[in-house]
Amino acid sequence: MRWIILSFFYLIFSNVAFSGEIVLSGAYQGRDIFVQNPYNRAASGFCTQAVFVNDRLVLESPKVSAFKIDLSYLRTNDLVVIRIEHLEGCRPTIINPQVLHPVDNFQFLSAEVDHNSIRWATSGEKESGQFAIEQEQENAEWTIIDRVVAKEELQGSQYAVSTQHHKGENKYRVMYETDEGFQAYSLELYYTQTDTLITFRPQIVTSQITLSDSANYQVFDFQGKVIKKGVGREIFLSDLKPGEYYLEIQNRKEKFIKR
Numbered sequence: 001m002r003w004i005i006l007s008f009f010y011l012i013f014s015n016v017a018f019s020g021e022i023v024l025s026g027a028y029q030g031r032d033i034f035v036q037n038p039y040n041r042a043a044s045g046f047c048t049q050a051v052f053v054n055d056r057l058v059l060e061s062p063k064v065s066a067f068k069i070d071l072s073y074l075r076t077n078d079l080v081v082i083r084i085e086h087l088e089g090c091r092p093t094i095i096n097p098q099v100l101h102p103v104d105n106f107q108f109l110s111a112e113v114d115h116n117s118i119r120w121a122t123s124g125e126k127e128s129g130q131f132a133i134e135q136e137q138e139n140a141e142w143t144i145i146d147r148v149v150a151k152e153e154l155q156g157s158q159y160a161v162s163t164q165h166h167k168g169e170n171k172y173r174v175m176y177e178t179d180e181g182f183q184a185y186s187l188e189l190y191y192t193q194t195d196t197l198i199t200f201r202p203q204i205v206t207s208q209i210t211l212s213d214s215a216n217y218q219v220f221d222f223q224g225k226v227i228k229k230g231v232g233r234e235i236f237l238s239d240l241k242p243g244e245y246y247l248e249i250q251n252r253k254e255k256f257i258k259r
Contacts, residue, residue: 022084022092026100027077029183033069033100035084036093037062047090052083066095076185077107101183106176109156111186113172115252119160120174120186125150128179133161136171150176165193198249204257209235209247220246220253 024033037048051059051069059067069082080100086092105124112119118133129150134142151157163172170193174186199212211217211233219228219235222244228235235247237258246253 020086020088020091022086022094023081024084024094024097024100025079025081027184028071028074028080029099029101029185030076031096031099032071033082033097034066034095035069036066036095037064038090038092039065040087040090042089043087045087047086048084048092049087050083050085052085054079054081055083075187106182106184108174108176108184108186111174111189113163113170113189113191115191115250116164116254117160117162118172118174118189119158121156121158122150122176123153123156125152125157125176126178126180126182127152129176130178131159132175132177133163134173134175136173142173164197164199165191167193167196195250200247200249200254200256203255204259205237206259207236207238209237209256211235211249215249218248220248222246 035048035051037046039045040047046061046063046065048059048062048067050057050061053069053071058069071080074080084092084094106126106129107123109121109123110119111121120131129152131148131150132144133146133148135145137143145163146161148159148161170191172189172191175183176185177183196213198215200209202209214231214233216231217229217235218226219237219240221227227240227245228237237245240258242258244255245258246255248254
């Protein structure tokens with residue numbers, strides 16, 4: 001009889017300890033979750049009993065009226081499932097559930113950067129989507145340096161934009177957004193520019209090209225044949241026929257038009 005009574009009280013206690021559960025899921029977008037945790041007078045304790053992130057226990061019986069669920073170890077767009085177990089008669093409140101975006105079919109398949117371009121591939125694009133290419137500045141703020149309209153293809157799309165790196169480390173990312181407010185980010189991309197980037201002007205040439213600094217150069221026709229080479233800042237091209245040509249400086253090729 002005593003064993004039956006003890007078992008009965010154990011079952012009651014178990015039901016009281018974990019009588020409710022809140023589940024929140026979505027794609028991580030770089031922000032933590034904040035929760036209000038009311039005090040339950042009947043149970044003489046705070047409401048939340050346990051917090052799980054992707055089935056991993058991260059908090060147990062937090063004795064505070066509000067707490068943060070740290071998600072900073074995740075990567076952008078990682079899938080997150082948060083479970084909050086709570087006492088009967090009270091319910092925690094998730095203050096900012098909107099920071100987890102609904103799981104969507106859209107995804108970045110790849111993203112990379114090289115000496116003069118940023119390239120990425122996606123799938124599951126929606127209508128009215130566009131990309132913003134962002135670069136991190138010295139003050140750690142992200143600035144949009146280019147925009148590209150999405151092709152709106154579900155099966156897969158590839159993109160590339162040209163870029164000019166500054167000397168030292170360059171940090172980029174690509175953001176996808178729609179008119180409905182959906183956003184997703186690529187992984188952050190890094191490129192270290194060891195030399196001062198030499199540029200040229202104009203890109204539509206009548207008589208000559210001027211480099212921003214003296215350098216070794218080669219000029220190729222559209223078949224890849226070297227037609228001029230040298231060292232300096234001025235490249236005289238008045239003898240070339242109209243058409244497309246390529247200028248090689250600092251081991252990179254840039255296209256220009258001769259009129």
